[in-house]
Amino acid sequence: MEILNEMTIDFLSKSQNEAFARVVVAAFASQLNPTLDELADIKTAVSEAVTNCIIHGYENNLGTIRIKAILRENEIEIWVQDWGKGIEDIEKARQPLWTSKPELDRSGMGFTIMENFMDRVEVESTLGKGTIVKMYKTIKNKK
Amino acid sequence: MEILNEMTIDFLSKSQNEAFARVVVAAFASQLNPTLDELADIKTAVSEAVTNCIIHGYENNLGTIRIKAILRENEIEIWVQDWGKGIEDIEKARQPLWTSKPELDRSGMGFTIMENFMDRVEVESTLGKGTIVKMYKTIKNKK
Amino acid sequence: MGVTFKVYNDILIVNLKGELDHHMVRIVNEKLDEYLMRQTFKKILFNFKHVNFMDSSGVGMLIGRYKSFQKIGGKVGAVNLGKQVRRIFEISGLFNIIPCYNDEIEASEKM
Amino acid sequence: MTLKSSAGQLQLLKKAKEGDEEAKNEFVALNLGLVWSVVKKFSNRGYEPEELFQIGSVGLLKAIDKFDFTYNVKFSTYAIPMIIGEIKRFIRDNSPVKMARSLRDLTIKIQSAKEKLLYELNREPTIIELSEEIGVPPEEIVMGLEAIQPIVSLNDVAYQEDGAPIYYIDKLDDGEQLHSQWIEKIAVKEALSRLDKLERQIIILRYFKEKSQTEVAKVLGITQVQVSRLEKKILTKIKNMLTQ
Ligand SMILES: Nc1ncnc2c1ncn2[C@@H]1O[C@H](COP(=O)(O)OP(=O)(O)OP(=O)(O)O)[C@@H](O)[C@H]1O
Numbered sequence A, B: 001m002e003i004l005n006e007m008t009i010d011f012l013s014k015s016q017n018e019a020f021a022r023v024v025v026a027a028f029a030s031q032l033n034p035t036l037d038e039l040a041d042i043k044t045a046v047s048e049a050v051t052n053c054i055i056h057g058y059e060n061n062l063g064t065i066r067i068k069a070i071l072r073e074n075e076i077e078i079w080v081q082d083w084g085k086g087i088e089d090i091e092k093a094r095q096p097l098w099t100s101k102p103e104l105d106r107s108g109m110g111f112t113i114m115e116n117f118m119d120r121v122e123v124e125s126t127l128g129k130g131t132i133v134k135m136y137k138t139i140k141n142k143k
Numbered sequence C: 001m002g003v004t005f006k007v008y009n010d011i012l013i014v015n016l017k018g019e020l021d022h023h024m025v026r027i028v029n030e031k032l033d034e035y036l037m038r039q040t041f042k043k044i045l046f047n048f049k050h051v052n053f054m055d056s057s058g059v060g061m062l063i064g065r066y067k068s069f070q071k072i073g074g075k076v077g078a079v080n081l082g083k084q085v086r087r088i089f090e091i092s093g094l095f096n097i098i099p100c101y102n103d104e105i106e107a108s109e110k111m
Numbered sequence D: 001m002t003l004k005s006s007a008g009q010l011q012l013l014k015k016a017k018e019g020d021e022e023a024k025n026e027f028v029a030l031n032l033g034l035v036w037s038v039v040k041k042f043s044n045r046g047y048e049p050e051e052l053f054q055i056g057s058v059g060l061l062k063a064i065d066k067f068d069f070t071y072n073v074k075f076s077t078y079a080i081p082m083i084i085g086e087i088k089r090f091i092r093d094n095s096p097v098k099m100a101r102s103l104r105d106l107t108i109k110i111q112s113a114k115e116k117l118l119y120e121l122n123r124e125p126t127i128i129e130l131s132e133e134i135g136v137p138p139e140e141i142v143m144g145l146e147a148i149q150p151i152v153s154l155n156d157v158a159y160q161e162d163g164a165p166i167y168y169i170d171k172l173d174d175g176e177q178l179h180s181q182w183i184e185k186i187a188v189k190e191a192l193s194r195l196d197k198l199e200r201q202i203i204i205l206r207y208f209k210e211k212s213q214t215e216v217a218k219v220l221g222i223t224q225v226q227v228s229r230l231e232k233k234i235l236t237k238i239k240n241m242l243t244q
């Protein structure tokens, strides 16, 4: 499908940027005329992915997080990328309630939430190189 | 002065992205706890620079606009860059009411607005290569 | 953005304001730990009235408090859940361990 | 707009500065477009454009008075920063109130529009529907949804003191005169709830019902001086609560 609009943003892996990332993606997504619920879904999914970059990808050290968003006629595609630790076993990581950091009060729900709030989630990762989470959501034109 | 936070965003030179660009910079600048008027000033200045990239830099063709923002303790630094036409005579271009496009109903006020709403404005440009507008505003910490 | 505290009978009410993400959870935990060091409570009620967003970090925070309060025979509750917060509670199964009340009065009676 | 040649305009300006009222009026008329161009750049501040236009025109008049032909600049180069300065000064003196009101109004408007459209459409409204209802770009609505502002229901009671409760919906278009700094934060309701009864009465009478200190004194049975002292103390208290 034809690309209507596109943006890429790089920011530091600081926790104060989590809210910033949510607003940026939501503001961009608003061009597809979503409902407030759809916007809330997108914000939540982005929040999960960005938080993962901060606490798992970079383990709270400083690094760059990149979010890319593509708007097509009825769909938003969002990539959340880090150049951090990477995921050893993606299938295991995506299991509900599986977390590598129980001591940090993580419940292992991030991927489950992303999968529930977006329509499709793909994860690419290489140990020591980084991780890209790609998420897709259909936003039908309402009138 | 030490960099507190930093972000870089690339987006397409479409006019529907002007509002998006304003909100992105405003959301980022909010971390310095500006007053609502300081935020409005920043948004207006960014709007002028982005509009210039669209109508002068790319002359309404498609291109990439890059905004970079750096937060220091009492200051925000904003770069607005395009890889378009470039400016032939920067000094002349910066004159109040000077415009290369009077037929487009432009008043030639953009740079004057940027200079009056931000504290300092620097312009770098190379014909055929592009333009970078760098703007600075002091945002004192209020407590 | 932030957290304020109020005491209602023997319940510590934690008034949350803002988006309960990883960043805010850190702040809430810090302030809450500080508060609990000065005075212990066995009952804690999180007020979500001014929270219109929560993610897994908020879930983790609530589970963490549930566990630590359980150890001392205490209870954790929540009030005033908004729409999005409610969804996160449902999806994460939080309703199974954190009871939600309509207001402080009901919480006080039932906790 | 008929544009006199710049040489012609310069002549007019010369005559105007020599005391020729007619030339001055004509010169001003020719430059009102300039004032409007500047006013347009302040469209996001919660002020009526006509109001800012009047202020900007004052800046234009000042520029005419102060312009000196020995300055090596065009009149417009000199005038624009003066017009901007005049408007900015006006905004700064009136400000936090206006901007904070417009921001708070936005929050309340979003809530109100959401409820209205939900009822009308029988489904969640889209962001563009909200945008059209409120008259604010979608991206700004996204920012307005940020939880720095607590979402208040219009049917929430703003406060209630011995009498009919005042709802937030009543406050939407009122001209409260609220003390400059603290209105920037919108957690007024919470702060009010933490005052004691007398403190709350004073704030309500002074800032929501706009009574003078003397009138307040009469209602409460204390002296105007006491009201003044108490008011100062209360505002400091509220400010501290809100900046914590
Ligand atoms: N960007 C990433 N880089 C490295 N590892 C990651 C990344 N994202 C996720 N992971 C791994 O996948 C696991 C599961 O992630 P998920 O978000 O589902 O749960 P969590 O982050 O551990 O807990 P929660 O999201 O509930 O706070 C993580 O524990 C981590 O090991």
Ligand SMILES: Nc1ncnc2c1ncn2[C@@H]1O[C@H](COP(=O)(O)OP(=O)(O)OP(=O)(O)O)[C@@H](O)[C@H]1O
Pocket: B048, B052, B053, B056, B057, B058, B082, B084, B085, B086, B087, B093, B094, B098, B099, B100, B101, B105, B106, B107, B108, B109, B110, B111, B112, B131
């Ligand atoms: N990014 C850019 N690329 C190429 N030329 C530019 C760029 N920005 C500004 N210019 C040149 O500088 C001139 C002055 O810009 P300025 O913003 O002050 O006025 P304007 O854009 O012509 O009118 P207005 O901003 O009032 O609509 C422009 O007319 C244009 O020739």
Ligand SMILES: [Mg+2]
Pocket: A048, A051, A052, A109, A110, A111, C056
């Ligand atoms: Mg996670």
Ligand SMILES: [Mg+2]
Pocket: B048, B051, B052, B109, B110, B111
């Ligand atoms: Mg311009």
